[in-house]
Amino acid sequence: MASYDYTMxxxxxxLFKVNHFPGSFQIGRKDRLWRNLSHMxxxxxxxxxxxxxxxxxxxxxxxxxxxxxxxxTDTKESKWIIKPVSIANKYFS
Numbered sequence: 001m002a003s004y005d006y007t008m009x010x011x012x013x014x015l016f017k018v019n020h021f022p023g024s025f026q027i028g029r030k031d032r033l034w035r036n037l038s039h040m041x042x043x044x045x046x047x048x049x050x051x052x053x054x055x056x057x058x059x060x061x062x063x064x065x066x067x068x069x070x071x072x073t074d075t076k077e078s079k080w081i082i083k084p085v086s087i088a089n090k091y092f093s
Contacts, residue, residue, distance in 0.1 A: 029085060030083055030085055031057045031085045034052075034055045034057060035057075037049055037052050037055075038055075054068065056068075057085070
């Protein structure tokens with residue numbers, strides 16, 4: 001029967017960094033991040049969170065996105081950033 005080396009486990013704890021915490025997906029996924037920032041804007045004020053660009057989570061916000069897209073593209077040159085919700089997911093679901 002092999003014995004477990006607790007000393008080695010203790011040393012490894014100091015060598016590795018923890019990069020996941022409970023609930024970290026709330027800020028790690030773009031759609032969840034926007035949901036939380038949107039909630040914070042509603043609770044506090046939009047002025048406190050004016051660094052966040054207008055964001056749309058599709059398909060839920062499609063009609064709002066289409067209205068804003070049509071208004072902005074008619075008046076000036078605009079650039080849009082499109083990102084899948086979960087790029088780490090093989091099928092982008």
